[in-house]
Amino acid sequence: MLKRLLLCQLLLLVAMPAVAQTSARLPALNVPDAAPATRILVLGTVHLRGAPKGFKVDSLNPVIDRLAVFQPTVITVESTSGEMCDLMARHPAVYDPVDVKEHYCRDASHARTAAGLDLTAALAEMRHSLSHWPDHPTASQRRRLAAVFLAAGDSTSATVQWLQLAVPERRAGDGLDNELVAALDRLATGTNSENYQIAARLAARLGLQRVFPVDDHANDGIDVGDQEAYGKAVSAQWAIAAPRRKTMDDEQDALLKRGEMLSLYRLINRPESTLLASRTDFGAALADPSLEHYGQRYVAGWEVRNLIIAANIRIASGATPGARVLAIIGATHKPWLDGLLGQMQGVQIVDAEQVLR
Structure with a gap:
């Protein structure tokens, strides 16, 4: 009996470190003041596409004013990147093409034709342009980057560029034709979406060059x-x-x-x-x-x-x-x-x- 009791106690002692190991959580590792903290504000939003008839986008101004005081240097939005849209388009057995088109991905084919870019080239030009962006870009550079963003499947960032153009400069040219100009005008002023009416407007107000689409639907492949x-x-x-x-x-x-x-x-x-x-x-x-x-x-x-x-x-x-x-x-x-x-x-x-x- 004593041997059995001692054996049980020994097994308990052996098991204890394993229990502690599996329940441990990683503590904060950063050294105070060694590097600046990244501050993240997660703003929960309603989806404004469901706003009632007669909704006025100016009613969002008090929200934007308070977000501007936070002075974000990076803005992310709940939209799907061009790369994710390309992935979903190439796997129709996993991602329903109708669902993808209606809910997640804007058709960028016309923008790619107008800009003379496929997705790969658009992404490459976008990265190059942003890494070499001047302090005082010309209207032509902004129009071109807007066209590149559209070709890359990022209409919100295209709208950020569009809103920073003087109204007379919001015209065709540099990869934008009249159809794309009309589309950008609609996105900037006539589309009920938090991506355009909060994120893009705020980014343009703060002089940012883009927003970041961060949504993902890889989980749609779960059976x-x-x-x-x-x-x-x-x-x-x-x-x-x-x-x-x-x-x-x-x-x-x-x-x-x-x-x-x-x-x-x-x-x-x-x-x-x-x-x-x-x-x-x-x-x-x-x-x-x-x-x-x-x-x-x-x-x-x-x-x-x-x-x-x-x-x-x-x-x-x-x-x-x-x-x-x-x-x-x-x-x-x-x-x-x-x-x-x-x-x-x-x-x-x-x-x-x-x-x-």
């Missing part, structure tokens, strides 16, 4: 099984949780309809709002009782997407330690990105509530 059954299972869980978030959703809708955008952004960036949204979306999905575990597959895909978005934000800012990063992203992403990016070395997460006050 969810029967698509129809998957959709029904997840939707059923959402319906169960919907009453718990009705008050918050009604308040958000009312603020959007009244055009009180600063109040709306303050509301959706509060920790209690993001927590409630997460519990009634992903938390609800995790409770899916189906034998196929559709809800758990949905959450796995969501987390993969956020992991890659966090990596893309880190790539966008990693070459410039001390950058002030503004990541504009759908509000449901915010708690995931705050958590993931907050684990990075030399990174400080900025309180969105304080910036929006």
